[in-house]
Amino acid sequence: MTREEVKRGLIGGLGSWISGQELAASLGISRAAVWKAVASLRAEGYEIEASKRGYRLSALPDLLTEDLIREGLRTELLGRRIIASEALPSTNAEAKRFAASEEGTVVIAEVQTAGRGRMDRSWHSPRGGVWMSIILKPQIPPAQAFRVNIAAAVAVARALEGLYGLEVKIKWPNDLMVGGRKVSGILTEIGADMDRLDYAVVGIGINANLDPGDLAGGWKATSISSEIGRKVLRAELVRRVLEELEGASQEMEASSGRLQEEWSIRSETLGRRVRILARDGEFEGLAEALEADGSLAVRRDGGLLERVIAGDCVHLRPAGERI
Amino acid sequence: MTREEVKRGLIGGLGSWISGQELAASLGISRAAVWKAVASLRAEGYEIEASKRGYRLSALPDLLTEDLIREGLRTELLGRRIIASEALPSTNAEAKRFAASEEGTVVIAEVQTAGRGRMDRSWHSPRGGVWMSIILKPQIPPAQAFRVNIAAAVAVARALEGLYGLEVKIKWPNDLMVGGRKVSGILTEIGADMDRLDYAVVGIGINANLDPGDLAGGWKATSISSEIGRKVLRAELVRRVLEELEGASQEMEASSGRLQEEWSIRSETLGRRVRILARDGEFEGLAEALEADGSLAVRRDGGLLERVIAGDCVHLRPAGERI
Numbered sequence: 118m119t120r121e122e123v124k125r126g127l128i129g130g131l132g133s134w135i136s137g138q139e140l141a142a143s144l145g146i147s148r149a150a151v152w153k154a155v156a157s158l159r160a161e162g163y164e165i166e167a168s169k170r171g172y173r174l175s176a177l178p179d180l181l182t183e184d185l186i187r188e189g190l191r192t193e194l195l196g197r198r199i200i201a202s203e204a205l206p207s208t209n210a211e212a213k214r215f216a217a218s219e220e221g222t223v224v225i226a227e228v229q230t231a232g233r234g235r236m237d238r239s240w241h242s243p244r245g246g247v248w249m250s251i252i253l254k255p256q257i258p259p260a261q262a263f264r265v266n267i268a269a270a271v272a273v274a275r276a277l278e279g280l281y282g283l284e285v286k287i288k289w290p291n292d293l294m295v296g297g298r299k300v301s302g303i304l305t306e307i308g309a310d311m312d313r314l315d316y317a318v319v320g321i322g323i324n325a326n327l328d329p330g331d332l333a334g335g336w337k338a339t340s341i342s343s344e345i346g347r348k349v350l351r352a353e354l355v356r357r358v359l360e361e362l363e364g365a366s367q368e369m370e371a372s373s374g375r376l377q378e379e380w381s382i383r384s385e386t387l388g389r390r391v392r393i394l395a396r397d398g399e400f401e402g403l404a405e406a407l408e409a410d411g412s413l414a415v416r417r418d419g420g421l422l423e424r425v426i427a428g429d430c431v432h433l434r435p436a437g438e439r440i
Numbered sequence: 441m442t443r444e445e446v447k448r449g450l451i452g453g454l455g456s457w458i459s460g461q462e463l464a465a466s467l468g469i470s471r472a473a474v475w476k477a478v479a480s481l482r483a484e485g486y487e488i489e490a491s492k493r494g495y496r497l498s499a500l501p502d503l504l505t506e507d508l509i510r511e512g513l514r515t516e517l518l519g520r521r522i523i524a525s526e527a528l529p530s531t532n533a534e535a536k537r538f539a540a541s542e543e544g545t546v547v548i549a550e551v552q553t554a555g556r557g558r559m560d561r562s563w564h565s566p567r568g569g570v571w572m573s574i575i576l577k578p579q580i581p582p583a584q585a586f587r588v589n590i591a592a593a594v595a596v597a598r599a600l601e602g603l604y605g606l607e608v609k610i611k612w613p614n615d616l617m618v619g620g621r622k623v624s625g626i627l628t629e630i631g632a633d634m635d636r637l638d639y640a641v642v643g644i645g646i647n648a649n650l651d652p653g654d655l656a657g658g659w660k661a662t663s664i665s666s667e668i669g670r671k672v673l674r675a676e677l678v679r680r681v682l683e684e685l686e687g688a689s690q691e692m693e694a695s696s697g698r699l700q701e702e703w704s705i706r707s708e709t710l711g712r713r714v715r716i717l718a719r720d721g722e723f724e725g726l727a728e729a730l731e732a733d734g735s736l737a738v739r740r741d742g743g744l745l746e747r748v749i750a751g752d753c754v755h756l757r758p759a760g761e762r763i
Contacts, residue, residue, distance in 0.1 A: 235635055256719060258749045259630060260583045260733060266634050290634065306638070307582060310629045311589050311613065311734075312558055312750040396579060410583060410733065411634075426581045427635040 119146055121184075123154035127165065127174040128188055134170040177350060179326065181225050181247070185352035194221040195251060195359040206231040209306055209320040212250035216308060216316035223359065225249040232322065234302055235291070236429075241333030245326040246340075247351055251362060253317045255370055259309035263411030265317045266291055266305045267380050268369040272361035273301050273321060274383055280357050281345050286385035289404070289413050289430050294385050298339035300324050321358065325351050381407050386430060391415060395428035404430070442469055444507075446477035450488065450497040451511055457493040500673060502649065504548050504570070508675035517544040518574060518682040529554040532629055532643040535573035539631060539639035546682065548572040555645065557625055558614070559752075563645055564656030569663075570646040570674050574685060577639055578693055582632035586734030588640045589614055589628045590703050591692040595684035596624050596644060597706055603680050604668050609708035612727065612736050612753050617708050621662035623647050644681060648674050704730050709753060714738060718751035727753075 122144050126135060141148045155165050155172055162178030177185060183199040190196050198219055205211050205226040210233075212224040226249075229242030242248045255265060273293055274285040277300070286294045293301035304320040324332060324340035326348045332338040342348050368376050381387060386404045393400055393415055402415040402423065412424040445467050449458060464471045478488050478495060485501030500508060506522040513519050521542055528534050528549040533556075535547040549572075552565030565571045578588060596616055597608040600623070609617045616624035627643040647655060647663035649671045655661040665671050691699050704710060707730065714727045716738055725738040725746065735747040 235633065259585050259632070260749060262582050262632070263634055304633060306631070306633045308629070308631050309582070309585070310558065310627060311586055315629070426583060 119144070119150050120154040120157050122146075123151055124158055124163070124184065127155075127158070127163070127172060128177070128184075131174050131177070134168070134173045136171040137167075138171075140172070177352070179348065179351055181227060181351055181355065186223075186225070186355050188352070190356045190359065192221075192359050192363045195363045196223050197221040198223070200224045202226045204228040204230055207233055207320075208248050208250040209233065209304060209318050212252055212318045212320075213306065213308075213316075216252050216318055220252055220254040220316075222252040223249060223355075224251075225355065233320075234304055234322075240302065240304075240322055242322065243327065243331050245331065245342075247321070247323040247325050247354055247358075249355065249358075250318050250320045251359070253319060253366055254314065255317060255366060256313055257370070258313055259307060259311065260410075262305070262307045262309070262314060262317065264369050264376070265307070265314075265319060265366070266303060267376050267407075267411070268365040269303045269305060269319045269321065269362060271376050271379050271383070272365040273303065273323070273358055275361045275365075276354065276357040277301070277323075277341065279361075280354060281341060281349065283341070283344060285383065287380060287383045288432070289384065289386040289407070290427075295339055295344050297385075298337055299334060300339050300341060300344070319362070323354065323358075325349055325354060377407060377409070386413065386432065390433040392431040392433055393423070393425050393428050394431070395425060401433065442467070442473050443477040443480050445469075446474055447481055447486070447507070450478075450481070450486070450495060451500070451507075454497050454500070457491070457496045459494040460490075461494075463495070500675070502671065502674055504550060504674055504678065509546075509548070509678050511675070513679045513682065515544075515682050515686045518686045519546050520544040521546070523547045525549045527551040527553055530556055530643075531571050531573040532556065532627060532641050535575055535641045535643075536629065536631075536639075539575050539641055543575055543577040543639075545575040546572060546678075547574075548678065556643075557627055557645075563625065563627075565645065566650065566654050568649040568654065568665075570644070570648050570677055570681075572678065572681075573641050573643045574682070575639055575641055576689055577637065578689060579636055580693070581636055582630060582634065583733075585628070585630045585632070585637060585640065587692050587699070588630070588637075588642060588689070589626060590699050590730075590734070591688040592626045592628060592642045592644065592685060594699050594702050594706070595688040596626065596646070596681055598688075599677065599680040599684045600624070600646075600664065602684075603677060604664060604672065606664070606667060608706065610703060610706045611755070612707065612709040612730070613750075618662055618667050620708075621660055622657060623662050623664060623667070642685070646677065646681075648672055648677060700730060700732070709736065709755065713756040715754040715756055716746070716748050716751050717754070718748060724756065 137151050141151045164176040166173045183201045208224045229248045232240035232242035234240040270287050277283050277285045283295050288294050291303045292299050301323040306318045308315040326342045327340040391404045402417040405416050406414040412426045415423045460474050464474045487499040489496045506524045531547045552571045555563035555565035557563040593610050593614050600606050600608045606618050611617050614626045615622045624646040629641045631638040649665045650663040709727045715724045725740040729737040735749045738746045
């Protein structure tokens, strides 16, 4: 574990010079062992300078390791356990295997080989994105599970706005949009009896450092890096999402209605003409409100108010432009 | 498989004499082999008489084997796969292991060693009861999962009434009562995303052939055998429950509202003064209605209508007797 100790020492002094001699002495190892650990860290992507003054970690690598995520994470519950993998078929599927156990567990992978979105659609998950699943155990009945989904959408929107100054809107039911293009999607799965949830697994996919050419969905999708013109440190993004989600899920359990209000304010769907594609057919109308039961209220052209619980939604005209 | 073939021959002619010679000839085996199979079946509990006229199966044993359940089962979907065990920790837990696969799978055990009821309470499951779990995959969103529970309660009530002429009432949320005492309980568990259920596991426990002394809950519980004064053939009961549940779940997916109406008519809770014990405290009031979202509407003494989604319910006075 010499390598881990050296790493911790360098991360602790990020940007400052640390004497190799002092580092070796404080860890009770040889200077050669320090050098070996530094070489191994460099191979992993850590940028470490060496000079007469010692070693200096000049930049953290953009990796999603447990260490890098945990460094500076300000949460009580989320991330107590972090399972970081190079590749997984699906982080949601993996998280469900752990769902009986600990709340707050985070499963994350650099690549998903069989990522899934809503309606069993495949979800393109190449290197450079954030693909993660979080286990929550809110004390709510399954009829209110949609509130977890609302909390997650609001939390991710807050994180992207707070870190990168992006204006993030929500497309019903649960896509996060920047400039009208999708930057993140959420897939919440639950296990429950009729009295309460056993678990909720919140799957969050974010197009973080992805080039337009790597994006599934073509012109309908975007990434953070292509919106802000630089790469982001994904570990920092993960931390911020976990912190915002912890806050939002506390708000959710307090049942204040604030999250639903924020969802509505951030909505890119409300006030628009939409086409709804549901199991039993499709129709068009004006999206009027997010109801207390999580459904989208759509005013059909004939005047009838339809409550849509599940389905797809196509935006037909820009918000505000009504017929 | 000689034993199985002889068994099928005898079950097919239940109550009639079948010549041993003819049975041997039709199966292409010796008369000694027929005799050996008969001895083995007797050892298992089949009552088989022997005389000069041959063999006669006079009664089926009260066992919950796949064969005995399947014999004469009139369902399309439920029971396509029947997993019958001598003992399981919990049939719901076992069914959830199979829930990703086939709809209609039935898991049943003579004894549960760690049976569970609502709110993680233990559920006493000795020999003589019916402890089973059925996998359904209705195309409904998780917010409507309570409808599976309603369908199951109505189905079991119909089965017990149809087979034994018992008057069966439903105590909210999901106990089946005869003469004010509990005869059956239902525990529905689901896996879902926000668009639809992945599966529902309907756990049904019925106090079938149990003596009052074997019953958990003492004077608050009863069994079919103690109500009707004779033991029942549990395989027949299982068949009837599966048939009624298949019908009720089709009604449920058709969304007609009939099931909720029947639930209300059969309710032992509506119209009564009740004490509700919910997560956030307890209160008393008059149970007024089962709402469209599955909650119980209770009129508090102050006049406020409270909608209870999850909790326990204590009946305070007989129905009709109001203050």
